[in-house]
Amino acid sequence: MQNKNLKRVDLIFGEYAAEKYKTLQNALKRSPEEIINELLDSGLKGRGGAGFPTGLKWKFTKQENSAVKYVICNADEGEPGTFKDREILCRVPRKIFAGMAICGYTIGAKQGFLYLRGEYRYLLPDLYKELDIYHEHAKKFGLDFTIEIRMGSGAYICGEESALFESMEGKRGEPRNKPPYPTKAGYLGKPTCINNVETFVTSLMIIRHGAEYYKKLGTQDSRGSKVFSVSGDTPVADIHELELGMTVQEFVDDFGDGDTKAVQIGGASGMCVPRKKFADTIIGYEGVPTGGSMMLFNSTRSMYNILHDYLEFFAEESCGQCTPCRVGCQQLLKGIEAVKRGEKKPEYLETLKKLAATMKTASKCGLGQSVANPFTSIVNNFREEIIY
Numbered sequence: 001m002q003n004k005n006l007k008r009v010d011l012i013f014g015e016y017a018a019e020k021y022k023t024l025q026n027a028l029k030r031s032p033e034e035i036i037n038e039l040l041d042s043g044l045k046g047r048g049g050a051g052f053p054t055g056l057k058w059k060f061t062k063q064e065n066s067a068v069k070y071v072i073c074n075a076d077e078g079e080p081g082t083f084k085d086r087e088i089l090c091r092v093p094r095k096i097f098a099g100m101a102i103c104g105y106t107i108g109a110k111q112g113f114l115y116l117r118g119e120y121r122y123l124l125p126d127l128y129k130e131l132d133i134y135h136e137h138a139k140k141f142g143l144d145f146t147i148e149i150r151m152g153s154g155a156y157i158c159g160e161e162s163a164l165f166e167s168m169e170g171k172r173g174e175p176r177n178k179p180p181y182p183t184k185a186g187y188l189g190k191p192t193c194i195n196n197v198e199t200f201v202t203s204l205m206i207i208r209h210g211a212e213y214y215k216k217l218g219t220q221d222s223r224g225s226k227v228f229s230v231s232g233d234t235p236v237a238d239i240h241e242l243e244l245g246m247t248v249q250e251f252v253d254d255f256g257d258g259d260t261k262a263v264q265i266g267g268a269s270g271m272c273v274p275r276k277k278f279a280d281t282i283i284g285y286e287g288v289p290t291g292g293s294m295m296l297f298n299s300t301r302s303m304y305n306i307l308h309d310y311l312e313f314f315a316e317e318s319c320g321q322c323t324p325c326r327v328g329c330q331q332l333l334k335g336i337e338a339v340k341r342g343e344k345k346p347e348y349l350e351t352l353k354k355l356a357a358t359m360k361t362a363s364k365c366g367l368g369q370s371v372a373n374p375f376t377s378i379v380n381n382f383r384e385e386i387i388y
Contacts, residue, residue, distance in 0.1 A: 006254050009217060009225035009241045011205050012198065013091055021137040023208040024098040028141055032062060032106040039203060042211035043223035047198035048074065049266060049291030050366075054199055060183040062107040064191035069109035071100050071145075072187060072194040074164060076117045078156040079267035080313060081293035084227040085197040087239045089116075089123055092201065097134040097147055099200030102207060104145040107193050112147040115164055118154040156317035160365045161186075161194050163319070174321045175365035198227055198292070219245035222284030232264075232296040233257050245286075249278035251294065259298040262382070267293035268310045269370035272303070274381040303382035304340060310374050311336070318367060325368025328359040332375055336386055346387045349379050 027035060039055030046052045061069060073096060077085040088096065100112045116123070131147060138145055150168055152158050158167045162176035165187045186192025195203070202224065206214050218224045222244035231237045234255045242251075252260045263273050265288045273281050273288065281287050297306065311333040320326040335352045338344040356372035363369045379386060 006246055006250060007243050009243060011209075011217075011225050012088060012095075012201055012227050012241050014205075021094070021098055021134065021141075023204055024101055024137070024143075025141050027102045027207050028105060028143060032108070035102065035106045035207060036062065038211050039206060042206045042214045044199070044202060044206060044214070045223075045285065046195060047202060047226065047291070048196035049079075049289065051285055051289050054195065054203055057183060057195070058103060058106055058193055060181075061109075061191050061193040064184060066191050068111075068188075068190045069107055070187045070190055070192040071104045071107070071109045071112040072164070072168075072192055073100050073112070073114040073200055074159065074161065074194055074196045075114055075120070076152045076159045076164060077120075077197070078117060078154075078159045078317075079269065079291060079293055080310075081231055081264065081267045081295045082229050082291060083231075084229045084239050084292045086120060086123075088197050088201060088227070089120065089127065093127055093130040094134070095201040095204050096197055097131065099202075099204035100147060101134070101138060101143060101145050102204060103193055103195070103200065105143060107191075109193070110144050110146065112145060113168065113187075114147060114149045115158075115168065116149055116151055118152045121151060124149065155319075156313075157319045157365075157367060160367065163365070164194070165192070172319075174319050177364070196291075217243050219284060219286065221245075221286040222282075222289075226290070227292055228290075228294050229292050230255050230294050230296070233260065233298040233301070234296045244284040246283050247279055248273050248281045248283060248288075251283060252278055252296070255294070256296055257298055259300075260296050261299050261301070262297045262303065264293070264295040264297070264306075264374070266290040266373070267295075268313055269366070269373055271373050272306075272377040272381065277381075303378050303385045304336070307336060307374060307378045307386070308333070311371075314367065314371050322362075322364040322368065324359045324362040325364070325371070328355055328363070328368060329371060331355060332371065339386060346383075349383065349386065353379060 036059045044054045155173045157163045158173040163173040167173040182192045227241045271288050315329040318325045356375045359368050360372040
């Protein structure tokens with residue numbers, strides 16, 4: 001039964017189509033410094049999950065002394081349980097292209113790319129139609145910023161920004177060493193500002209409404225709203241835009257089926273929150289941040305099976321470049337299988353937790369580093385479902 005206590009927001013999907021890129025036109029009348037300061041004042045953090053301040057990323061890229069810079073929209077939405085960027089691409093592509101164009105104007109770039117997940121190829125006809133409309137308006141506004149669409153090939157690792165660059169350059173999708181960071185040396189070695197779909201749209205809406213309007217939403221540490229992909233054991237599986245800063249209990253009260261025992265926040269690479277921690281866990285940067293995926297599980301679900309599925313996924317999607325991730329994912333999977341079959345004692349789970357902690361420290365990119373999130377949170381809170 002839905003209580004509908006949470007405040008719904010309509011910032012991302014609100015009507016904008018009739019404006020014909022008016023916000024972009026108005027933004028071009030402002031200085032790049034004004035736009036960056038507006039974003040900094042808003043407190044916007046990247047909506048892909050990592051949470052780096054958007055204004056800082058734009059500022060750092062602008063400060064680089066290079067004749068060639070790039071803007072890239074990461075639309076490689078491969079995180080299991082996440083489908084909110086697909087909805088944004090379908091419903092408001094105009095906002096995406098306008099946000100990218102404002103970024104290009106701000107940092108001094110003339111070329112932008114939208115890197116689209118391979119499974120979203122069916123969106124191309126509509127995206128190209130909107131892209132033609134964008135280029136018509138950009139020409140009319142005197143803006144020298146062209147956007148192209150590049151396709152991914154279904155590799156989860158290419159959601160990592162430097163692996164995405166490698167893919168775009170025609171190489172195998174593998175993460176790069178950092179530093180240098182993309183703002184200094186990204187695509188083709190040039191300063192690159194890369195944000196995800198929702199971040200560009202949110203940036204546009206902040207420029208439209210102002211930082212003060214945006215700061216009224218969310219909390220001190222988690223400004224604004226967030227688009228959530230709600231799935232699993234819920235009567236209202238869908239896309240929902242909500243203010244950040246709610247507790248998991250408040251979320252479950254609105255979206256649960258009355259028997260929710262766990263919520264996976266942030267997709268397969270996120271944290272699994274058990275029922276006993278619902279009331280004390282905040283969804284936001286002061287608690288558990290999320291790229292948007294919210295998967296609810298009720299008492300009929302086996303948390304062992306859920307963890308097993310996650311580990312199979314990670315073992316399959318690891319690029320294999322670094323040993324901690326390549327070997328670690330396989331050993332975690334084999335380890336819980338051995339415990340489940342009784343070939344290893346329950347205490348072996350503690351050894352596996354140490355392995356997961358090592359992966360978090362030693363893996364080269366976010367894939368291997370994040371495996372510890374679901375593994376440790378499920379093992380700690382649902383140990384009995386793995387042992388028996």
